[in-house]
Amino acid sequence: MAEPLHVAYSPCPNDTFVFHAWAHGLVPGADAPEVTFADIDVTNSMAERGELDVLKISYGALPWVLEEYALLPCGGALGRGCGPLVLTRPGDSGDLGGRRVAVPSERSTAYLLFRLWAAKAVPGGLGEIVVLPFHEIMPAVRDGRVDAGLVIHEARFTYREYGLEKLADMGEAWELETGLPIPLGAIVARRSLGAERLHEISETIRASVRQAWEDPAASRPYVLAHSQEMDPAVADQHIGLYVNEFTADLGEAGYAAVRGLLTRAAAEGLVPPLGPGALEI
Template identity: 45%
Template sequence: MSEKMAVTLGFSPCPNDTYIFNALVHGQVPLTRLSLAGVQLEDVETLNDWALQGRLDISKLSFHAFGHIRDQYALLQAGSALGRGCGPLLITGKGDKPIDIADWKIAIPGTYTTAALLLRLYQPACRHLVVMRFDRIMEALAEGTVDGGVIIHESRFTYRQFGLHCIQDLGEWWEQATGLPIPLGCIAAKKTLPIDVREEIDAAIQASIHWAEAHPGEGWDYIRAHAQEMNPQVMQSHIDLYVNQYSKGLGEEGLHAVRELLRRGAEARLFPAGADLA
């Protein structure tokens, strides 16, 4: 057998990603053509920035970021966060703020997040955007340092505890506008990797999900070790929401949704029209 190709892999510490990748990174999924030379768990905007630099071979990233790098990275079929009823939320607090939402100071969880892309598509006039880590946005709203915020991940389950309320479910807006599920995040691999290596990592991610389903509860130490929100019910809700049929394979509808998001983003000149997904 020829020597395995060593590749680097990155994904977020959120429960859906640690659930998906647990079996793969802990050797429960056999690899024949490749080996993992390094695994990085980072905030999605850090991964987006790294993808723009071409730092990792295989990485989770926002579909917004993918719009900027699809000439260098190929979309994999497995591991995506895409679905219905799972989009980012535009929220606000009770303090005084400008009447026109275009004048609001709005916190976004990263320049290249799909949350930021959806906000720009929903309200193109919004320009006073403040970039901050996703886990700081609710606190900033509660303190009144911003007028609104776009929240993702576990925050959508806990924002009411901060006395905050939802102005617009951006995923719901997308679904009503297009009839399609909302593409949030994906796994992409460098196009310089051989096709058979890309195919193997794709199959391995899918196998890792099947292993997690067949061994409920066995990955909880790993999931809990990296989660921002420690409440078991919140973590399980997060997994249930973001790990679904599209995580195992995008399928025709999933690919249609991805192409539509990229088309609209390019039409709005938020990134250039680019190469196809593969």
């Protein structure tokens, strides 16, 4: 029997919802993988070090790993109305020029979208960028340790509980400029597995997504067990926002969004340029 694949994804509801069936050996013809739970900044680093077989990473980290890993056409997170937010304290002037901003990672899609937005919206230039775990960003803004914070995940739904205000929606800015969906999280797999195996893994992930949609109650205990005491209603909102048609297949619009983001980011010197065929298996 072949060794099981080693897979890493976050404990966030969209990932546990998507991968529940595969992780539990419920996809016909596919063995259950060995799963590591880690936040996206950790899986980004794992991919850069060449660890594990299949990982959920940020599209912002993709250009650094494409030599060893192939982008799979399913299982990730793209969408509309689901972009990162920039938050400030009430009464803040909203001018980020020269100010301290907390971000979850400098190898994240959120950061790329933020820098592309700031290049136009903050003509005076940003001040210090402070990298914090995403769950520490809102308290840091609230307590005045930073002037603003770039937030992701369920913070879209909970920032008002911290007494914070939305300064800007990075996804909204991206969609208005490009008309494309927002590329957030990618699924990558080792190229050394071979094209046939990569296509098999893609079909397994698609089947896992379909099973999650067909019987959402089956994955609920798994989702809630790993959602860090998240309110079940928020978990449902999270899944509804981040699991969509692009999760089943990137399609033409999905690939256009990924190329658009990374091409613009490369032009700003934020990521390495994409080579020909870089997004192909």
